[in-house]
Amino acid sequence: MKALVSVKRVVDYNVRVQVKSDGSGVVTDGVKHSMNPFDEIAMEEAVRLKEKGKLTEIVAVTIGGAKNEETLRTALAFGADRAIHIKEEGEVQPLTAAKAFAAVLKKEDAKLFIAGKQAIDDDANQTGQMVAALLDIAQATFASKVEVDGNKATVTREVDAGLETIEVDLPAVITTDLRLNEPRYLKLPDIMKAKKKPLDATTFADLGVTPGAGFKVTKTVPPPTRSKGVMVKTVDELVAALKAKGLL
Amino acid sequence: MSKILIIGEIADGKLNSGTAKVVAAAKGIGGDIVIALLGKDVGVAADAAAKLDGVAKVLKVERAENEHILAATFAPQIAELAKDYSHVLFAGTAFGKDIAPRVAAKLDVQQLSDIMHVHGASSFDRPIYAGNAITTVEAPAGTVVATVRLASFTAVGEGGSAAIEAASTSAALPSHTRFVKMEAQKSERPDLQAAAKVVSGGRALGSSENFKVIYDFADKIGAAVGASRAAVDSGYVPNDLQVGQTGKIIAPELYFAVGISGAIQHLAGIKDARTIVAINKDAEAPIFEVADYGLVGDLFQVVPELQGKV
Numbered sequence: 001m002k003a004l005v006s007v008k009r010v011v012d013y014n015v016r017v018q019v020k021s022d023g024s025g026v027v028t029d030g031v032k033h034s035m036n037p038f039d040e041i042a043m044e045e046a047v048r049l050k051e052k053g054k055l056t057e058i059v060a061v062t063i064g065g066a067k068n069e070e071t072l073r074t075a076l077a078f079g080a081d082r083a084i085h086i087k088e089e090g091e092v093q094p095l096t097a098a099k100a101f102a103a104v105l106k107k108e109d110a111k112l113f114i115a116g117k118q119a120i121d122d123d124a125n126q127t128g129q130m131v132a133a134l135l136d137i138a139q140a141t142f143a144s145k146v147e148v149d150g151n152k153a154t155v156t157r158e159v160d161a162g163l164e165t166i167e168v169d170l171p172a173v174i175t176t177d178l179r180l181n182e183p184r185y186l187k188l189p190d191i192m193k194a195k196k197k198p199l200d201a202t203t204f205a206d207l208g209v210t211p212g213a214g215f216k217v218t219k220t221v222p223p224p225t226r227s228k229g230v231m232v233k234t235v236d237e238l239v240a241a242l243k244a245k246g247l248l
Numbered sequence: 249m250s251k252i253l254i255i256g257e258i259a260d261g262k263l264n265s266g267t268a269k270v271v272a273a274a275k276g277i278g279g280d281i282v283i284a285l286l287g288k289d290v291g292v293a294a295d296a297a298a299k300l301d302g303v304a305k306v307l308k309v310e311r312a313e314n315e316h317i318l319a320a321t322f323a324p325q326i327a328e329l330a331k332d333y334s335h336v337l338f339a340g341t342a343f344g345k346d347i348a349p350r351v352a353a354k355l356d357v358q359q360l361s362d363i364m365h366v367h368g369a370s371s372f373d374r375p376i377y378a379g380n381a382i383t384t385v386e387a388p389a390g391t392v393v394a395t396v397r398l399a400s401f402t403a404v405g406e407g408g409s410a411a412i413e414a415a416s417t418s419a420a421l422p423s424h425t426r427f428v429k430m431e432a433q434k435s436e437r438p439d440l441q442a443a444a445k446v447v448s449g450g451r452a453l454g455s456s457e458n459f460k461v462i463y464d465f466a467d468k469i470g471a472a473v474g475a476s477r478a479a480v481d482s483g484y485v486p487n488d489l490q491v492g493q494t495g496k497i498i499a500p501e502l503y504f505a506v507g508i509s510g511a512i513q514h515l516a517g518i519k520d521a522r523t524i525v526a527i528n529k530d531a532e533a534p535i536f537e538v539a540d541y542g543l544v545g546d547l548f549q550v551v552p553e554l555q556g557k558v
Binding site for chain 1: 259318319320323341342343345346347348349350351352353354356357358359360361362371375376377378379380381382383384385386387388389390422424425426427428429430431432433441445469477480481486487488493494496501502512513519523524525536537538539540541542543544550553554557558
């Protein structure tokens with residue numbers, strides 16, 4: 001059984017992003033990038049499923065320009081068997097990405113599509129659900145536990161009230177939450193081996209995907225800043241201050 | 249004029265408090281506001297929804313298959329209802345985030361996540377990069393499917409008396425997704441997402457037992473309890489208490505960050521709090537950069553003392 005895992009190259013989660021002064025976006029040039037942390041969790045889960053004998057092949061897929069090849073090499077170092085690079089230089093919105101992933105999923109006849117629940121750049125949290133909708137297959141979002149058994153998967157999901165467990169027939173989409181697993185540290189031999197693994201390129205045109213109308217960003221600004229408050233020395237001082245504001 | 253369909257969220261038979269905030273966002277768009285409630289028996293929630301100010305109509309979509317909330321079965325029905333509307337809005341909760349993209353894809357439109365400000369029927373602000381940048385976006389022609397960032401809106405009042413109607417859906421529903429169980433944390437404490445006061449604990453609590461100091465103080469002042477990702481990851485508290493970029497985004501009047509260093513991902517969840525109090529033994533902790541009141545000290549001494557003095 002084959003799994004398709006989507007991975008996205010994003011500004012590293014430790015970088016404090018800066019908004020460009022002309023309001024045209026955030027500074028991404030010369031800024032450290034890495035694989036979206038939720039996608040690392042998706043890769044790790046796929047590798048663990050393969051180690052348990054539930055999967056026979058893992059295919060990593062990404063959409064983006066030339067630099068995204070690094071992200072696919074990282075996925076291959078995690079343990080993907082091969083990778084597909086959907087080459088696209090422009091901005092790609094979730095439904096368009098989902099159409100491309102759905103096309104690859106069908107072509108590959110993969111039974112699982114595993115993706116991070118959101119990318120930490122646009123924080124959209126949409127693509128996995130859209131892939132499931134386009135193919136009319138099951139979705140199990142925000143997964144914190146995944147068990148695959150034959151043509152079914154049992155997934156525990158992190159929802160607002162607590163933990164929900166659902167059972168889905170395969171093929172299915174699973175999106176990963178933070179506590180699903182702790183991604184492994186990549187070892188040098190695996191990174192070296194990844195350089196020799198197959199990496200194929202394709203395009204939206206090859207996949208029959210035409211980007212439709214999308215949202216147009218007209219302005220990007222920094223958030224309103226909270227001004228630094230006061231430091232109090234004692235609990236009495238704190239209580240007095242909060243009482244004076246009518247908060248206690 | 250816009251015709252806005254809000255998909256109300258129901259938990260334990262009751263209408264989620266976030267729905268009143270989605271109505272506030274809808275009022276910003278302007279137009280007819282209709283709330284649809286999907287479930288097996290949505291009577292109680294429908295009565296509550298009908299009272300919300302500005303709501304013209306409440307649709308009850310009652311089907312046996314709607315007993316459990318499943319995106320796979322809800323989305324086709326919502327997509328069917330959506331054909332009469334210009335906007336379909338959801339709360340930006342786990343419920344809305346799960347279902348809205350599935351509805352948008354069925355309608356073949358892009359989806360907007362986390363509306364934080366409404367400029368008009370097709371112009372909105374939304375956060376990116378954990379709220380470290382705010383973008384203004386223009387929606388293309390077609391149905392606008394969106395989730396609303398609840399912390400950015402104030403709930404509407406309860407002066408209304410909208411008509412309640414039964415609506416039926418004929419969409420064929422898939423059987424590939426089945427509910428197994430829900431493990432919900434039963435708590436008498438206020439709901440984290442709606443509470444006026446919240447006390448959150450972080451990694452510095454050190455253990456699940458030590459979190460008692462947070463619970464005790466929260467109970468004394470009638471606050472909800474939250475936690476940083478580190479505290480949840482360490483297993484001190486369950487996942488539904490997590491506050492931050494990928495947990496709950498909240499806007500209480502008063503927020504206590506206890507033993508929380510203040511990673512940007514956590515700050516993303518509390519930026520809209522009216523007053524932030526930070527208690528941390530590390531004077532250099534980034535949480536003090538955003539706190540209105542900061543106190544450097546050992547939380548195990550400070551919090552009980554605070555509890556005794558309020």
